[in-house]
Amino acid sequence: MSPLSSGLLGDLDPTSDRAVFRQIADQLREAIDRGRFREGEKLPSEAELVDHYGVSRMTVRNSFSILQGEGLVHAEHGKGVYVRPRPPVRRLASDRFARRHREQGKSAFIVEADAVGSHPKVDSLEVKEEKASQDISTRLGSVRRVLARRRRYLLDGRPVEFATSYLPLDIARGTQIAEPNPGPGGIYARLEELGHRLDHFEEEIRARMPSPAEVKTLHLAAGVPVIHLIRTAFDTEGRAVEVCDTVMAADAYVLAYQLPAT
């Protein structure tokens, strides 16, 4: 008993000027939206759809590729095409850098993940001095070389975020900030101990499709964009003391901000 005989999918309209593969994609998309196929459920195989619609296999694959591009489904080699489950999202609140959180000890990422019962992990740690890019140099106020701290964050084994912090050498060199483990409260706590009392942060947010390297690093499925966040930390003297460049899997995050109406 094929699932296609039960009326889940309709027929093609040969009089329509909409391409056949788009019509098939439309029907599959609507079936998914209506819940006829649930999250994680397998769609009919290519061969089944070829039989059902009486089209060639390339046409069916073309339909699937549309839905993949929309991030609705993903194909598993040798198994089938499945409705992509929506992963749990991590909410980044605008007070996530509040000093009271910093004074707890553990890193914000770890604390937060533990709170919701996830298993957090940080890997790909790299700390080194390097030449500042044009953009980073501008943001930090014309520095030539910087300390770069790279790390990748994982939740329950899934990579969700890749971040690089850049700090001026005259601040970071020789301090615990230049160590792989910056100690309790993270680098912001160290910066304050070094006399750079933090005043505010500026964040810039963009969204775009990932580069191949980002797809690899974040294990991104087709049709998943990334959120690109660039944060600059300013001390009370108005100096930019850190720039953090973060690329996040867009399906794993929702960012929350609070704005004054002043």
Added chain:
Amino acid sequence: MSPLSSGLLGDLDPTSDRAVFRQIADQLREAIDRGRFREGEKLPSEAELVDHYGVSRMTVRNSFSILQGEGLVHAEHGKGVYVRPRPPVRRLASDRFARRHREQGKSAFIVEADAVGSHPKVDSLEVKEEKASQDISTRLGSVRRVLARRRRYLLDGRPVEFATSYLPLDIARGTQIAEPNPGPGGIYARLEELGHRLDHFEEEIRARMPSPAEVKTLHLAAGVPVIHLIRTAFDTEGRAVEVCDTVMAADAYVLAYQLPAT
């Protein structure tokens, strides 16, 4: 003189286990990244690449479809495949709802666009009462019906943003907020005149691939995600007085926020 004879593109590696169409996409991507093809410039035609690499046309098209999915190129029927130019981005600063801006008179969108020499336009205006969705109802504090204000924003003829504001009926009904033109300073100015002095806004930001309807409304090219922003306005009594649901073309925006380090 074909551009392919000049060494812009290399050869395939038959010993590689990387699929041929991926290798071709890699070479094209690299050529674009290196500036061998500039923004708006035409890539070699499918036929030229077929000749150059000695593969079938479907393989070349497959390569192009990868680059399209990444938002790097776009095809124009009958003309060619072009490197997609990056449109100018509109920067949304975190003080964009400051009261001082509201008191100017014109809408924030118009003022801002005029300032950078763009031609702004607002269309698709629709104002009506309707049943609140579950989500909107929750955000507004269990209201059943709301006033919905829908509009689309265009810059220089290009649609960039589609927004819907929802307001509780007991606040908006019968006021100028229920009119297509809410008057100088927009609905926030009207809300304050009605005694709902604004205290702060909360914004939630997500990024995802657009639905087909959003592709149509925003004239989105392939490989362009959308930024989905949901803003809730609170008055000084802590009541949610408006929810604004906005879908933006991600390639047209960068959002900027300022966070206190408190």
Added chain:
DNA sequence: CTCCTTTAGGTATCTAGACGAGTGGGCGAG
């Protein structure tokens, strides 16, 4: 019972070609 092989059923990649349809330049008729 365990482990390996086989096999059926999936998707991944690629070929070769056909026809449709949009674009733009060249050329001939007027």
Added chain:
DNA sequence: CTCGCCCACTCGTCTAGATACCTAAAGGAG
């Protein structure tokens, strides 16, 4: 000279295969 048509070039869609590789379950060897 101008207008309109034709044609070459381009991408869009679809067909009908072939081969490769992956997965999972069935079945046989030990």
